[in-house]
Amino acid sequence: MTAEGLVAALLADTGDEDWPARVPNRLDSVLAALPRPARAGVHTAVAALETYAVLRTGRRLATLDPDARESLLGSLAARPRLVPLLDLLKVPVMLAACTERMPTAPLAVTAPEDPPLDCTPAQEWPTRSTADVVVVGSGAGGAVAARTFARAGLSVVVLEEGAHHSTASFGRRAPLDRFTELYRDGGATVAVGNPPLLLPVGRAVGGTTVVNSGTCYRTPEHVLGRWSSAYGFRLAESFGPRLDEIERTLRVATQPLDVLGNNGLLALAGAERLGWRAGPLRRNAPGCKGSCQCVVGCPTGAKQSVQLSVLPDACAAGARIVTGARVRRILLDHDGPGAPRAAGVQARRPDGSELEILGPLVVTAAGALQTPPLLRRSGLGGHPRLGRNLSVHPATSVAGRFAEPVTAWKGVLQSAGVEELHDRGVLIEATASPPGMGSFVLPGLGRELRSELEDADHLATLGAMIADRPSGRVQGRDRTLVRYDLDPRDGDRLMTAVRAMGRLLLAAGAEEILTGLPFAPRARSLDELDELLTRTTARNLHLSAFHPTGTAAAGADPRRAPADPEGRLRGAHGVLVADGSVLPSCPQVNPQLSIMAAALAISETWMEREG
Structure with missing residues (x-):
């Protein structure tokens, strides 16, 4: 794809600085990591823009002078139906541009040596082997299950599709390069629907815990009560001591103020002036240095992702990890009476060859x-509810422009929580982005966008996620297709969240609010923000989603729940579900602790029953 003209137009490049010339190559590397449909969409949009330029001016974008490119963008922006096309193009360009404009400075700390893991690449693993327990996935749930069974004396093999990345390797590479490698689909997993939602999930040893914010909320008591009483997921009643154990393992503590950063401090100041409930978040990052890179792999080793905390314990107890292994299917034994029994798994190596690990529990x-x-x-x-019941915490963000520099990327990435509206299903968290990756909310094109980019250090950013109704489903066998249609009531919550975040930033002293709305990107007062919000809906916001849960939910009703109350898959013996899919409904908070407590409860209960 020829991107020089597109980049020059969007960034109003006049040739006065060197960094814009490097953006096209960086953009190519971003696009190469995306799944084929996403790449095709961007390529089609670029081709359409080039065609428009030729039809309007007789010349390609790259050959136009800066004034002609600016005029062309203005004519496009005046056409409302083309705004989604321009947004599609702007996101990857801004990721590439910010990385080149603001290279990440080396950290003034030496990365510690990681705890040892017993990892073997799939190409070096035997074609056939055996284990007492085969765990598919090494994230929050899989790591806890592996540790539990290994400590009980069972032989455990963990299969992980992604690679193992060391803490030292994170510090050697730009955040954007790590982003495209550590996330499935290069970070471009999308839930199709009305509207489509970006739904990033990790793929590495440690799963999404490698790339989450480190925020550790305990499952709210009212959620646990509902899981038990409404769904019959009785294990939720025993989460208390298990959450305690997980918090000790991850070394969870309230984040100290001295490393919070201006982004979090401004959120707390605004909340204090409004009298809202807020405070520094509890996180699994003792000794955090405020590098603001949690979501692309912590380069200091402070964040206790499971590859630094739980999996080392599992390996010390004898568990082994196979990397680069995509599990194709669970092997079943149909010879006995009743439902089939698990007999192991079949996995595919990167070169296409296959391996089998035989065992009675998967x-x-x-x-x-x-x-x-x-x-x-x-x-x-076969269960009719498998893949349904998907919750994803739909989310949006708002930025506030301050007179003094904020430099939001210096400090904790997700630093402060504002819980004033949590009982209404809205959780606000002060959330910055890694250096060079925080420009999604910037409005405008061409010279306006360039001006916004150069003033980005004056922005503070807040994010809000919604405790959503289960409006999605996961389809497909060989390729995953995620479908999610935003419930109108959740759309109303998102609009409430935008207003609340704007009010909070104004109370903290912001001179202007950037809404993320393409047709009404700025507001300088709460009245102006209210007026803008009356003219739009949540479907016009820049939305993303996080924390997918519920697609193989546990419960007492066999018609509603693919897994039984103890996490055993219905319709088979020897298959446990121990990840976010087993949670009966949206946990209403960042779910890492909830998933880990569920996996611990399911594994320990199986040992009590069968071990």
């Missing part, structure tokens, strides 16, 4: 987006 911990397709490929997808 733990599916591939995540809420991958567990349903795996079960379908295995002939275990």
Whole structure:
């Protein structure tokens, strides 16, 4: 793809600085990591823009002078139907541009040596082997299950599709380069629907815990009560001591103020002036240096992702990890009476060859987006609710412009929580972005966008996520297709969240609010923000989603729940579900602790019953 003209137009490049010339190559590397449909969409949009330039001016974008490019963009921006096309193009260009404009300075700390893991690449693993327990996935749930069974004296093999990345390797590469490698689909997993939602999930040893914010909320008591009483997920009643154990393992503590950064401090100041409930978040990052790179792999080793905390314990107890292994199916034994029994798994190496690990117990911990397709490929997808009941915490963000520099990327990435509206399903968190990756809310094109980019250090950013109704489903067998249609009531919550975040930033002293709305990007007062919001809906916001859960939910009713109250898959013996898919409904908070407590409860209960 020829991107020089597109980049020059969007960034109003006049040739006065060197960094814009490097953006096209960086953009090519970003696009190369995306799935084919996403790349095709961007290429089609670029081709359409080039065609428009030729039809209007007789010349390609790259050959136009800056004034002609600016005029062309202005004519496009005046056409409302083309705004989605321009947004599609702007996101990857801004990622590439910010990385080149603001290279990440080396950290003034030496990365510690990681705890040892017993990792073997799939190409070096035997074609056939055995284990007492095979765990599919090494994230929050899989790591806890592996540790539990290994400590009980069982032989455990963990299969992980992604690679193992060391803390030292994170510090050697730009955040954007790590982003495209550490996330499935290069970070471009999309839930199609009305509107489509970006739904990033990790793929590495440690799963999404490698790339989450480190925020550690305990499952709210009212959620646990509902899981037990309304769904019959009785294990929720025993989460208390298990959450305590997980918090000790991850070394969870309230984040100290001295490393919070201006982004979090401004959020707390605004909340204090409004009298709202707020405070520094509890996180699994003792000794955090405020590098603001949690979501692309912590380069200091402070964040206790499971590859630094739980998996080392599992390996010390004898568990082994196979990397680069995509599990194709669960092997089943149909010879005995009743339902089939698990007999192991079949996995594919990167070169296409296959391996088998035979064993009587399989733990599916591939995540809420991958567990349903795996079960379908295995002939275990017959339950009508498998893949349904998907919650994703729809989210949006707002920025506030301040007179003094904020430099939001210096400090904790997700630093402060504002819980004033949490009982209404809205959780606000002060959330910055890694250096060079925080320009999604910037409005405008060409010279306006360039001006916004150069003033980005004056922005503070807030994010809000919604405790949503289960409006999605995961389809597919070999390829995962996620469908999610925003419930109108959740759309109303998102609009409430935008207003609340704007009010909070104004109370903290912001001179202007950037709404993320393409047709009304700025507001300088709460009245102006209210007026803008009356003219739009949540479907016009820049939305993303996080924390998929619920697609193989546990519960007492066999008609509603693919897994029984103890996390055992219905319709088969020897298959446990121990990831976010087993949670009966939206946990209403960042779910890492909830998933880990569920996996611990399911594994320990199986040992009590069967071990």
